[in-house]
Amino acid sequence: MAVPASSSALALPSQRTAPPKQWDCFLSLAAxxxxxxxxxxxxxxSGSTGLSVETIGGILSFLQSVGLAEGSRGKYAVxxxxxxxxxxxxxDPIQGRLLLQGLFLTRWPARLAYGILRDGPVPQDAFVKHIKGETAGHTRRGRYFVAWLVMALLVHRDAAMTVSASSALLSSAHLWQAAPVAPAPSTVQEPRRGVLMGMTHSELRALPPRQYMTVLKHVASLSEMDIAG
Structure with missing residues (x-):
């Protein structure tokens, strides 16, 4: 199933530098x-990482789209x-990856990956071809996107470069599936759909930093089985 990359919030990783350098850029921004x-x-x-301003700009576009950074006009914050x-x-890098998983599960990378992998594993090249809407450096950017998904424990990639969904990704599908048409008003309040830990995505992002971290840690604790995978 081909998945369009047409959302204005979607930005694949920069093709200018590999994911480990992109991660270093994120850590430098955070510091x-x-x-x-x-x-x-x-x-x-740029001065902290040794990467060019142009390269930094491409990396930050992706970091913003996944909720790791925010800003505009050359000024950015974690x-x-x-x-x-x-x-x-x-x-603890493993716990850090689990928190990254919790963040990605509420955003477009998880929705996009699930759309491609919900019917089963696919070769990495096929996964990349499923992502439409990108032109320059598309293949490399797609491969870098897979590397980020592996980093976030949303997918597994084996030695044969076959990509499969993690259990955390598969079990979170309800977050992106459209809610059914609402029935006629009732005096009984129905449970909200498309929520994480009882909160909508907007409510989650509006939490104070300490509360936000607590929620992500709880999501991570539910997903630790993926480390063994």
Whole structure:
């Protein structure tokens, strides 16, 4: 099933540098921005990472689209969720990845990956071809996207480069499936659909940093089975 990459919020990873360098860029942004989420210029991040301002711009577009960074016009800050992930990464990279998984499960990477993998595993090249709407550097950007999904424990990629959905991805499908048509008004309140931990995506993103981190940690604790996979 081909999945269009047409959402304005969707930005595949930059083709200019590999995911490990992109991750280093994120950690540099988090360190510079800090718990106060101070805006940092692209030039400052460039000086910290050794990457060009143009490369930094491409990386930040992806980081913003997945909720790790925010900003515009050359000034960027780490998000509360991004700060929680970067802070945990320094203490325990595995737990950091689980927090990253929790963040990705509420955003477009999970929805896109599920749309491609819900019928079963596919070769990585086929996965990349399923993503439409990109032109320049599409194949490399698609492969880098798979690497980010592996990092976030949303997919598994074996030695034969076959990509399969993690149990966390499959069990979270209800987050992206359209809610049924609402019945006539009733005095009995129905449970809300499309929620995570009892909150809508908007409510989740509006939480104070400490509360946000607590929610992500709880999601992570439910997904630790994927590490063994």
């Amino acid at each position: 510079l921005s800090g718990s106060g989420h101070q805006p940092i210029s692209s030039r400052e991040i 998000t509360p969720g991004g700060w929680a992930i970067a802070e945990m990464w320094q203490l």
